[in-house]
Every structure is written in structure tokens, then in C-alpha cells.
Amino acid sequence: MHFDHHVAVPDPATGPAVYRQHARTWLRANLPEFMRSDSPEWRTPTLAESSAWEAAMYQAGLAGMTWPKTYGGHGLTLREHLAVNKEIGALPMPESVSSIGKELAGPIIMAVGTEAQKQAFLPNILAMKQYWCQGFSEPDAGSDLARLRTKAVQEGDHWRINGQKIWTSGAAKAHDCLLLARTGTVADKHRGLVMFAVPMDTPGIRVAPIKSIDGKSSFAEVFFDDVVVPDSARLGAPDEGWNAAIRVLSIERATNRMYRPWRFECELRQLIAACKSDRQLAVTLDDGYFQRRVGDLVGQIDGLKGLVELTVERMMRGETIGARGSLTKLYWSECHQAFADLALSGTPHATTLVRAERLAGIAWQGSVQSGHARVDQGPVDWLLVADGDGASLLDLSAAVGQDQACLDPKQPQTWFELQGTPVLARLDAAAWVALQHRARILLAEFANGAAEGALQAAATYMATRVQFGRPLSTKQAVRHLLARMRLLQDVSSAAIRRATLCDEYGAQRDDRPALVGALGNAAYVIEKAIHLHGGMGFTWELPLHRALRAVRKLDAAFGGLSRDTGRAYIQSV
Structure with a gap:
């Protein structure tokens, strides 16, 4: 696949309309035919093909638009982000294979991460060098974050994690997991939740794919058995997990997949x-x-x-x-x-x-x-x-009318013969x-x-x-x-x-x-x-x-x- 990498990204001062036209022109010129679901050549792209396509979109100024330039973004506003999303939606193209990283992990890291974490993770997410999965849902809690049971115990300068996550999208291909765990007891509900960026190759992590009715395994169970991570993997304060998740999720749900x-x-x-x-x-x-x-x-x-x-x-x-x-x-x-x-x-x-x-x-x-x-x-x-x-404005006082009965006796209905009725204005x-x-x-x-x-x-x-x-x-x-x-x-x-x-x-x-x-x-x-x-x-x-x-x-x-x-x-x- 060959993409146009030498493209001039418009000045945002020119307005969303110019940026939308840029997105339309580039997408229609570069989207591979086999990625169009309305094409006879359509097929499911490989992970490498999807990564190359999304990396090209990023270089063309069509991804990471609102992220700061310091971390690899384009430093634009939500208006340009929306303008591009309109053109992305107008084409029958595949979904992103890195949506968790771009739409969830990235914003959370920007909100509560350290400077070192931002520099380490954010540019790689946009460059399609790092895939993420989301470790939130659990078998006994579903998506109710206040009932999470996965336990994180601090031991000096590291944490020991034990528990299980389920319905984890993209776990098999992910490099890192955005993990939410509990430092206290389930009775604490939303208190005592902590968030980590956990490398998926950490010893003690086991991924068990879940096969769906179509034979695919888009989801997986992820088991954490005495997984040890350094304190530098923690995102935000030890008790900030709930607030970070809720704050970012509310924004993510508003801006995700516009x-x-x-x-x-x-x-x-x-x-x-x-x-x-x-x-x-x-x-x-x-x-x-x-x-x-x-x-x-x-x-x-x-x-x-x-x-x-x-x-x-x-x-x-x-x-x-x-x-x-x-x-x-x-x-x-x-x-x-x-x-x-x-x-x-x-x-x-x-x-x-x-x-x-x-x-x-x-x-x-x-x-x-x-x-x-x-x-x-x-x-x-x-x-x-x-x-x-x-249209013509008719003078009904000169028209012949005939009352007619209808279902509602309180609402009279009249039929008028309009032929020959004087036209007052047109x-x-x-x-x-x-x-x-x-x-x-x-x-x-x-x-x-x-x-x-x-x-x-x-x-x-x-x-x-x-x-x-x-x-x-x-x-x-x-x-x-x-x-x-x-x-x-x-x-x-x-x-x-x-x-x-x-x-x-x-x-x-x-x-x-x-x-x-x-x-x-x-x-x-x-x-x-x-x-x-x-x-x-x-x-x-x-x-x-x-x-x-x-x-x-x-x-x-x-x-x-x-x-x-x-x-x-x-x-x-």
C-alpha cells in the first residue's frame, strides 16, 4: 500500500470547512479499495495493513487532532476534529484498531499521567506503535466500576495485582492494558480505586480468547496472577482511579467516534x-x-x-x-x-x-x-x-364553502371550491x-x-x-x-x-x-x-x-x- 505522505495540512485558522475539504480529498484519494465495504474487492484488512493506514491518516493530520503538539498531536480544536469525523463517517472504511489507545488511554494519560508517562505513551499511540486494551469489566461486576474486585496491594515501590477482567477488546494484540484495580475492599465501592498502565507481557498475565457466534475472538478474559508492576506504572494518585475514569469517560463518550x-x-x-x-x-x-x-x-x-x-x-x-x-x-x-x-x-x-x-x-x-x-x-x-x-394567496371570502361533518364535532371542517377565487398576492x-x-x-x-x-x-x-x-x-x-x-x-x-x-x-x-x-x-x-x-x-x-x-x-x-x-x-x- 502506498499513501500520500507529502501532504500540506491546512492552517486551522482557515476554518473547519477548509479542513473538512482537506480530509475529503485525502481520504478519497488514499483509501485502499479493499478497505471499502461497498467494493467488490473488500476484505478484512490485516493488523499490519490497518496500522499502516491509520499511521498514514495521522501523518495527513486526520488523527490526534486535539492532542497537544508536545506529545505528537496537531494542537487543533474539536471543530476540526468534528469536520474530519464527518468525512471519515461518510466513507465505508474500517473501524480503528487502536480506538482504546486513541479515545480512552490517551485522554486519561493526558489528564492524570506524569510528564514521563505522557512522553513515553502518547506519541507511540498516534504513530500506531502501541495498542491498548481496557481492563475495566469483571465477571461479577460487569461495567459497574464500583463493584470491581481485582486487587492491587502496594509493596514498597511496586504493586502486586490479582484478579480477572472479561470482555476485554483487543487483548490478544495489545501492548498495554489500561487497568482499574482496587486498593481496599468491595465495600469501599468507588473509593480506593487505582489505575495502571500495565504491559501485557508482564509475567502473570494470561489472555483467554472468547469465541463469539461468528467464530471470531474479538473479546478475551484476562487473568492477573501475582502480577508485579512498578509504582511508575500507576496513573494518577492511588485513590484517583474512580474520579479519573468518570471524568475522562464522560468526555470520551461525548467525543468518541463522532x-x-x-x-x-x-x-x-x-x-x-x-x-x-x-x-x-x-x-x-x-x-x-x-x-x-x-x-x-x-x-x-x-x-x-x-x-x-x-x-x-x-x-x-x-x-x-x-x-x-x-x-x-x-x-x-x-x-x-x-x-x-x-x-x-x-x-x-x-x-x-x-x-x-x-x-x-x-x-x-x-x-x-x-x-x-x-x-x-x-x-x-x-x-x-x-x-x-x-404560491398564491387567495381571498376565501369570495370562495364557495361547504361544511362537512368530521370525527370531532368541536373542530369544524369546510371544503372550498377554489376555481375563480381572487388572487391577492403571489x-x-x-x-x-x-x-x-x-x-x-x-x-x-x-x-x-x-x-x-x-x-x-x-x-x-x-x-x-x-x-x-x-x-x-x-x-x-x-x-x-x-x-x-x-x-x-x-x-x-x-x-x-x-x-x-x-x-x-x-x-x-x-x-x-x-x-x-x-x-x-x-x-x-x-x-x-x-x-x-x-x-x-x-x-x-x-x-x-x-x-x-x-x-x-x-x-x-x-x-x-x-x-x-x-x-x-x-x-x-
Whole structure:
């Protein structure tokens, strides 16, 4: 493999857009064809090939971007880091074989390590000369660090370590282990934890690979039997292990693999392209149900992008991220599972299940094309309708209307004959597009606001409603549900914010995914708020059902926005 090592890294003062263009140009010119999962030449690269590729990326300024230059980094900001991650995610390239070193061990060493440790470890991590594994999880504790049992006893100027770690990724190839051990007893919980950088060739360390269902051994058990390490291997103070782990993990979860949303989009495009290339699967792309699922995924991906971009801006302002750093990974894992379900269920046979939806879509289109308009909720003086490439403002006082009964007697519905109706004003194509953009963002904000009110009402009720002497909000199931509702609200807010901002190149972003996500998330949040309130959610004293109806009506008024968004996205691939 031959890579372009003589590349000029842009000056960060030129801005993230220039750095992103640099990343795009270099990656597309140098990524080997056999490393692209969408290529007929694709195969699993060897460790040596992956190391050479990642070392070349580092030399091109695409790794170690925020690390100080003193330790081999490029001394850039999170904005450049994000710009590069967007391009890394946009390509179907392999995951890093040194993610533990770059995303966990390196930041911890920078945070609590000595100067000698920083000089010894950090440049080698970036140069792909040193691989790391993470010794945190244990058989009886899982990932609950407060229950760790691996024991570290200080004996003069060295430590003796005994214990076992499990589900350790990359242990077979690692040079060093980022090990968390206990100096006291399990009863001390988070107190008395100490962290070490332990060479994997230290006597007493035994690695037992764990074979998974696919026949691979990505994980391993690691046994420490009277392993002796010098005190110079300790990272931080003897009792600083917990604080160091939590502090760095919160940052790591916020900055780790920022490319996830863009890689998610790359995978979705690969799925669509695969369907287009297969005569039988291509039928699936015309299926309304499949298109709606794609539209939902597009909205979720947009929300993920918004979360990542908002997190970067908050960190650049010096804000503490805390537990919010886990939101992106949590939401990504849920959405990615939905993507996997779609990939498995997208068959031509699904078309028979959505015939009614197609008929409804045809009926809605016919109502618009026939020169009629339906108006809800009382008297209206003017009506703005699409007219060619633009729109026309009509005087409804001169139009003929006919009331029609509907399911809700309190919400009148009137059909108007529009032929011959006076045109008061006309918007050209540019003004019409701009107005629709603002309107969709406002409607997304409306849905998000309705859901926020429902969430606050539910949280307050759960905190004050007492059952068996305890507030309902103390129950784990309730707390998890409220947390998920909060997560979806944050996702919608981030997506709406993103839709109001131009991209790095000054282009206006598509607002439809933000509205799709906001309507779907709002419906879920309000429905769950009604469930938490029981029958109270359907009373006039607490009319959560009215908020749900308003959101559902918005969704219906757009005639299947998820489906239309999905169809447009499929056509763009």
C-alpha cells in the first residue's frame, strides 16, 4: 500500500470547512479499495495493513487532532476534529484498531499521567506503535466500576495485582492494558480505586480468547496472577482511579467516534444502493412502508448529527458535559437497531401490507389536484396554496364553502371550491421555498414545545404522586421512561437547531428531517406522558390528549411527511 505522505495540512485558522475539504480529498484519494465495504474487492484488512493506514491518516493530520503538539498531536480544536469525523463517517472504511489507545488511554494519560508517562505513551499511540486494551469489566461486576474486585496491594515501590477482567477488546494484540484495580475492599465501592498502565507481557498475565457466534475472538478474559508492576506504572494518585475514569469517560463518550451519524447515513445509502442493484429488491424501494421507515431513519440521523454538533459547541464554550456525553451513543444504538430491523425486513412481500396507505396517499393527492381545499378550525379569511413553482394567496371570502361533518364535532371542517377565487398576492419560487423552510421549523418547534410541556407535567406528577410511601419518580422503570422522553426532546431540539444553521459551506440545510423527527418524538413523549398520568391525561383539567391530537393532525396535514422524505432520499442515492 502506498499513501500520500507529502501532504500540506491546512492552517486551522482557515476554518473547519477548509479542513473538512482537506480530509475529503485525502481520504478519497488514499483509501485502499479493499478497505471499502461497498467494493467488490473488500476484505478484512490485516493488523499490519490497518496500522499502516491509520499511521498514514495521522501523518495527513486526520488523527490526534486535539492532542497537544508536545506529545505528537496537531494542537487543533474539536471543530476540526468534528469536520474530519464527518468525512471519515461518510466513507465505508474500517473501524480503528487502536480506538482504546486513541479515545480512552490517551485522554486519561493526558489528564492524570506524569510528564514521563505522557512522553513515553502518547506519541507511540498516534504513530500506531502501541495498542491498548481496557481492563475495566469483571465477571461479577460487569461495567459497574464500583463493584470491581481485582486487587492491587502496594509493596514498597511496586504493586502486586490479582484478579480477572472479561470482555476485554483487543487483548490478544495489545501492548498495554489500561487497568482499574482496587486498593481496599468491595465495600469501599468507588473509593480506593487505582489505575495502571500495565504491559501485557508482564509475567502473570494470561489472555483467554472468547469465541463469539461468528467464530471470531474479538473479546478475551484476562487473568492477573501475582502480577508485579512498578509504582511508575500507576496513573494518577492511588485513590484517583474512580474520579479519573468518570471524568475522562464522560468526555470520551461525548467525543468518541463522532463520525457515527455520518457512518449511519453511509450505511443507509449502502442499503438503498444494494436494493437498487437487485431487480427483486428494487421493488421494495417503491413500497410506501419502506419509504416511511427510511424517512424516519433520515430524521433520526439528522437528530444524531445535531446532538454531536451541539455537544462540540458546548465543549468549545467550556461547558461541563457530564452524563449528556452518553446521549449520542445511547440514541445511536437505538436508531441503529431500527436500521438493522429495516434491513432484515425490507422485502417485496411488504407491499401487500401497505395497500391501504397507498390508497390514502392517492386520495390526498387527488384532493389537491382537483382544485379543492379543506380548511379546519373555524373561519379563515385567506388561504396560501401552491401554484406552479410558487404560491398564491387567495381571498376565501369570495370562495364557495361547504361544511362537512368530521370525527370531532368541536373542530369544524369546510371544503372550498377554489376555481375563480381572487388572487391577492403571489410568491415566486424563491420566496415560497424560504417561507416553507421557516414554516416547517416553526411547526417542529411547536411540536417540540407541546411535548416539552407534557414531559414537565409528567415529571412533576411522578415526583409528587406517592405510592407505598415513595414518590413514583423513585421507581426505576419510571425514571428510565422519563429519561428516554428527555432524550428524545434533546434530540428534537438539536435537530431543529441544526436546521436553522447553514452547513460549513454556507448552504441551507434541509429542514424536513428535523420536522419528521420532531413530530415522531413529540407523539411518543406525549403518549407516554398520558400513560404516566393514567386517565387524568384525558381530562379537561389536564388535557394532554389535546396536545397529542394537535401533533397527530400536523403529521396528517403533511400527507405523510416521513414517506415523502424517505422517497426523496431514496431517489437521491
